[in-house]
Amino acid sequence: MKILLPQADGRLAPYTMKAAPVAAPATPPRFNRIAYAAAHVVIDPLASTDPWDAEPAIDWDATLAFRDHLHGLGFRIAEAMDTAQRGMGLGWPSARELIRRSLRHAAATGAELACGVGTDQLAPAAVRSLDDVERAYQEQLDVVESEGGRAILMASRALAAIARDPVDYATVYGRLLGRAGRPVILHWLGEMFDPALAGYWGRAEPEAALDAVAELIERYQARIDGIKISLLDARLERALRARLPEGVRLYTGDDFNYAELIEGDAQGFSHALLGIFDPIAPAASAALAALAQDDRARYRALLAPTVALSREIFRSPTRHYKTGVVLLAWLNGHQRHFSMAGGAQSARSVLHAARVFELADACGVLRDPALACHRMRQWLQVAGGIDG
Template sequence: MQLPTADGTLYTYKPSKGSTFVIPDRPFQSRIAFSAAHVVSDPFANTDPLNNAQIDWEGTLAYRHHLWSLGLGVAEAMDTAQRGMGLNWEMAKELILRSVAEAKSVNGRIACGAGTDHLLPGKEVTIENCIQAYEEQCEFVESAGGQIILMASRALAACAKGPEDYERVYNHILQKVSKPVILHWLGDMFDPALTGYWGHTDLDQAMDVCLRVIQANADKVDGIKISLLDEEKEILMRRKLPEGVKMYTGDDFNYARLIQGDELGHSHALLGIFDAIAPAASAALHTLDEGDLQTYHKLLEKTVPLSRHIFQAPTYAYKTGIVFMAYLNGHQSHFRMIGGAEGSRSLIHLSELFVLADQAGLLTDPDLAVKRMKLVTELSGIV
């Protein structure tokens, strides 16, 4: 097939024959692993795709069953599902209700994002408004039967005057939840509106604030997912966590090493990239359970170039690559996204993604993937 390069020329690429991942039918033993999951849009909905996109529920829930079948938990209604970037709170509520019900039907693990995204940032928004918004969403997730992932708040980032406001909000919410939650520290590379979260732009100072919150509420914190794309900061924070509080890596650049860990500990996983590399991730985690580090690295290290490509700047556009992988692998019949986000990456980017996915053995049906990749290139004028 013909693929384009950045200088405008074409080259011939011949895909491999694909790979088969051996996945034992048993739970992971040494790590907890969540995949943040994307949503499938309804391409036939006669609505404005930018402001009123609709979800294909059959396709969306089928993909969650795919993840559960591989032994992965589902992190629902997170940024991978375009939360706050196409998926509003009203849509997220239905997604959470449906996904929790499906999880119960197969005894699948699920945790759900609770934030303040129904509260638009503005000059009139107060800290008390942020508390009330968090309370509403947390109560909804718990009533649905899901574990809470306490997401970072754009509204709080906009109205907080300093670290004490963050501590006030988080201490209040954590004392009210009935079961331990997973905190989520999302870096500004994923969402620029979260710049200066925890009251500091300096990551070490911000980490100190976050750790104070965790230490004050350790019995209500299952763990924390940090998505800073900074391996050293994650390891530093991991070593400072109170006993029993887990680190869930959200580092889509360095996950292989962080999940393996070192002599002082390891990270569990709550990753957007696991949506795209689910079979390889599952197989690798099983080999880690068996102590086979050579095979673990052989499986996961092949996926890292693909992940770094998908999550390249602007990082928040990574959802396009996640959905494109699902399209190439036949998990959905089309390459359309809510919010029209399929247009957030260039043809050059998607072409390189195709090659990297093939090199990682992640095109489960190479013939289908080639057919679909050709459709995309033909739409751009490559015959």
């Protein structure tokens, strides 16, 4: 199969597809790493109005079916995270309903979920005190725990806006951890994902922030399952991992360096909570199954080629990575359209989409190459006026 794709120099050039998808396992494999896939939501574009200004309507059947797809490949689900456009098109009312429906669905299917708890019902400009932030967190924590779910305490724009130093962060987190019904996963999202989170943990420099978060974890370790760190800096991740108390896990959120961090070295390894697992799920599942069998050569052969795709999807401005994730969900037949909450399908260029398509084919994550090629041609004609 061939398709005409735009090039960086402005030319159109034919691309011959590799068309060799990684086969999905017949039954969920066993992993020796905990692997959460942060899943996107599927909207209903026919029921959604004013995409820039109004809450989208969610296609619940397609959204839950995609979670079944991930569960069938062996993944746990990280629900209502930034991959689901949390606070970037998906507001708290929809996120609350997503959490409730997903947890009830998981109870029936046996899937394991952890759900994002944040403060996005609270506009940062309206914050007057740390108590305001704490109450917003607690409202969401109560929703998750009332359904029997585990919480991921997401980084808060509101807290970043009002906290003065690490003491303020420790005050809010300490109170929440003290009331949580089960150990939570902390969440450190770098400003490349969300500029409003610059200086999180009360320190401008990541090295100093690492000291602050390590001290918080040491103090409340019995209340903490682990921490997801998304700074796109393998050195910082390894430094924090080395300082974690026994029993507290490091979940890599590094969509640039995940392959090496999950595999690990003599100093240890990271578990995973990743947005890139959404589009590369079959290849990642097969790789993690190989790692569990200590077949590191196969692990690398399967997962290493996905890194180039991930680096393109998560390239700067990183906050727009969801566009590539949902594009691949559509190309792979998991949804009938390429529409997103907030109209975010327009956040990336035609050239970026073409590169994502090419790299996805190269690493074997287009599960039906003929369908993907057909849909990509349709989109290129509409979005770029390209016939071929």
